[in-house]
Amino acid sequence: MxxxxxxxxxxxxxxxxxxxxxxxxxxxxxxxxxxxxxxxxxxxxxxxxxxxxxxxxxxxxxxxxxxxxxxxxxxxxxxxxxxxxxxxxxxxxxxxxxxxxxxxxxxxxxxxxxxxTARTVDLARVGDRYFGGVLAAGFDAVVNERANRMRWPRGQMRYNLATVAELRVFRPLRYLLDLDGTEHELEAMLVAVGNGPSFGGGLRIAHGAELDDGLLDVVLIKPVGRMELIRTFPKLFDGSHVTHPQYEHHRVRRVTVASAGIVGYADGERFGPLPLTVECVPGAVRVIA
Incomplete structure (x- = not known):
């Protein structure tokens, strides 16, 4: 039985x-x-x-x-x-x-x-913690931090209000990235590290990410104006943001993301302040699908 x-x-x-x-x-x-x-x-x-x-x-x-x-x-x-x-x-x-x-x-x-049947897929790992989706390490992470400090309202509306509040004051962040041993210093609105393609209920920030390719998808949105960010946001639902000139995409096995004052979130959970090193763990888990 x-x-x-x-x-x-x-x-x-x-x-x-x-x-x-x-x-x-x-x-x-x-x-x-x-x-x-x-x-x-x-x-x-x-x-x-x-x-x-x-x-x-x-x-x-x-x-x-x-x-x-x-x-x-x-x-x-x-x-x-x-x-x-x-x-x-x-x-x-x-x-x-x-x-x-x-x-x-x-x-x-x-x-x-x-x-x-059980499908074998990859996971991403930070230290001894795993995540299956996307690590948020920019504007999206700042919104999470603000939302977690808010006592009202509950549910999705809290994140909507936090997004509006952060949009008024947000500025591009300075990042240091190590992508499979190659360092990059740059400014961006956000950096996301995807094992899977989406976060936030279907926002396909890492559109094209595969769960079983042994790689992480590192996505950058380089500096854009506030209104341009608002206009681009709906494109995340179908992945068409990948055609934006400020979009950049890398596939790596290991990445370190550093930016002062930013806390990383993955699978909706607080993973801690940057810098964080993420590595792909191929075939780490079996999911009944």
Whole structure:
């Protein structure tokens, strides 16, 4: 009898996490799977639970939540044979989008896990932490920092207000990049390091990034005016920003990003102040897709 350990963030998507879990569990049981449902009180306890669960070598470690919850699951299963299943219940769900998984439908997502196959993909690593999506290290990271300091409003609107506030004062940043041993000193609005193509709920900043090519996609948006940045923003949804003259793209195995006063974010999680060194770890994880 196959076994799934289901780890849930019940507060994801304003309570959608718990609802999706409750929709998914009957599908597992109906297919003859045993399930163990776990919920952590905070991120640290949830990570501990994920690592203990992976050590039990279930047929799947299933995470129910947003990109932050997926990120916790990646820390636990990276480098193991335990496949990761995803019940996408967050706001952005970028990692789930990479695999075209059903969003916000627990029953449909459970069926995908039951009927799917495990795909081996790369991860990016900073120190001993992994991420599956995109590291933000510029204007986008500054917006995240401001949004995290705001107590109101909740959800996506908080990030919209933080974006407007930062646009009024933001200036190009000075960067030092090391791309596979070659140094570059430059100014840019942002630098993003992609294992996958998108962040922020489908913004394809690293358009063209492949999950299994053994490479990271480093994207630069060089200095543009405030209004030009606003005009270019909608192009991120379909990847057409890649034709902009201030867009620059590199594929590397390892990159160090340095810029004074900037904190890097990946998979929506705070990874710490720059400089940060990111390396690709080929074939690091198996995802049921």
């Amino acid at each position: 196959p076994r799934a350990i289901v780890l849930t963030n019940p507060t994801s998507g304003k309570g959608r996490g718990a609802r999706m879990r409750d929709e998914a569990l009957p599908r597992f049981h109906g297919a003859g799977w045993r399930t163990t449902a776990l919920t952590g009180r905070d991120a640290d306890e949830t990570l501990d639970l994920a690592r203990v669960a992976a050590a039990e070598e279930p047929d799947a470690l299933v995470v129910c939540g947003g990109d932050g919850m997926v990120n916790l699951g990646l820390q636990a299963v990276a480098g193991t044979d335990v496949p990761l299943g995803i019940l996408p219940a967050g706001t952005g769900n970028d990692f789930a989008r990479y695999f075209d998984l059903p969003l916000r439908d627990g029953a449909a997502a459970a069926v995908r896990i039951l009927e799917g």
